[in-house]
Amino acid sequence: MMLEKNLKPATVEPLIRFDRVAVTYGGGAEATEALTPTSLSVPEGDFVALVGPSGCGKSTILKLAAELMKPSAGDIYFGGRELGAKPVRVGMAFQSSTLLPWMSIRDNVMLPLKIVPPFRGQWRRKRGGEFRDRADALLEKTGLIDFADKQPWQLSGGMQQRANLCRALIHDPDLLLLDEPFGALDQFTREELWGTLQELWMERTVTVLLVTHDLREAAFLANRICVMSPRPGRILEDRAADFPRPRTIDMTFEPDFAAVIQRLRGLIVHSREGAR
Numbered sequence: 128m129m130l131e132k133n134l135k136p137a138t139v140e141p142l143i144r145f146d147r148v149a150v151t152y153g154g155g156a157e158a159t160e161a162l163t164p165t166s167l168s169v170p171e172g173d174f175v176a177l178v179g180p181s182g183c184g185k186s187t188i189l190k191l192a193a194e195l196m197k198p199s200a201g202d203i204y205f206g207g208r209e210l211g212a213k214p215v216r217v218g219m220a221f222q223s224s225t226l227l228p229w230m231s232i233r234d235n236v237m238l239p240l241k242i243v244p245p246f247r248g249q250w251r252r253k254r255g256g257e258f259r260d261r262a263d264a265l266l267e268k269t270g271l272i273d274f275a276d277k278q279p280w281q282l283s284g285g286m287q288q289r290a291n292l293c294r295a296l297i298h299d300p301d302l303l304l305l306d307e308p309f310g311a312l313d314q315f316t317r318e319e320l321w322g323t324l325q326e327l328w329m330e331r332t333v334t335v336l337l338v339t340h341d342l343r344e345a346a347f348l349a350n351r352i353c354v355m356s357p358r359p360g361r362i363l364e365d366r367a368a369d370f371p372r373p374r375t376i377d378m379t380f381e382p383d384f385a386a387v388i389q390r391l392r393g394l395i396v397h398s399r400e401g402a403r
């Protein structure tokens with residue numbers, strides 16, 4: 128049985144904080160307002176799911192958190208970095224596993240250690256030893272150790288996504304950004320991977336931002352679910368999903384869980400109707 132995670136007290140500077148952040152893509156007649164001023168504060172170790180209608184700006188929030196783009200207005204604070212605190216290390220996984228086809232699964236998983244400081248300075252010395260052991264421990268944990276020397280195409284979609292999660296976590300990121308990571312998988316494989324991700328998260332202090340269209344997935348995995356309005360997006364409701372952990376698939380069929388899903392669904396349907 129795994130232990131319940133302790134989040135840091137709310138007084139600690141959040142790992143990531145959006146302060147009235149807005150995004151408009153393009154300009155002039157072509158301008159698309161993706162996010163209206165939106166605030167969101169995520170403490171270290173939290174697991175937050177973003178749900179909402181298509182095009183409401185969920186992926187835009189992840190891109191901002193990954194520093195792949197800058198907001199048009201507002202500020203984003205990473206671990207109080209504006210005060211000179213440590214930089215935030217980020218891991219990412221998307222719907223497509225993006226494993227490099229010419230590399231073995233183990234080499235794919237180790238890749239961030241070759242690129243991300245401080246690991247990259249130790250790459251030559253440790254890639255055959257400590258880094259390999261680190262990758263193998265994750266592969267073992269996710270049931271992939273017997274496939275470590277295979278190429279990605281030799282694995283099923285679900286196994287590729289397991290490897291993708293290993294690669295996103297190998298460098299011990301502070302922040303894990305997941306954009307529909309299980310969106311292309313069948314229901315049963317997806318549910319298996321929820322269990323794997325929950326376990327990986329419970330063993331670490333990693334903070335997770337998950338974008339998903341699957342409300343059951345959001346309520347199974349997250350501590351908090353942020354429901355967004357249709358574009359231009361903003362957070363309509365930020366609610367706790369405080370089911371005890373570790374959560375099981377059976378729990379998702381219980382009345383209190385179903386009630387949360389129904390409430391989330393109602394909010395999204397209502398906001399879509401209001402936007403028409």
Ligand SMILES: Nc1ncnc2c1ncn2[C@@H]1O[C@H](COP(=O)(O)OP(=O)(O)OP(=O)(O)O)[C@@H](O)[C@H]1O
Nearest residue numbers: 152153159161180181182183184185186187188358
């Ligand atoms: N580079 C871009 N240039 C112009 N418009 C963009 C760009 N990227 C996103 N958009 C628009 O901004 C809005 C928000 O996009 P975003 O991808 O964040 O939404 P989303 O909620 O993740 O959508 P989905 O659920 O369909 O993946 C959408 O209307 C999208 O078409």
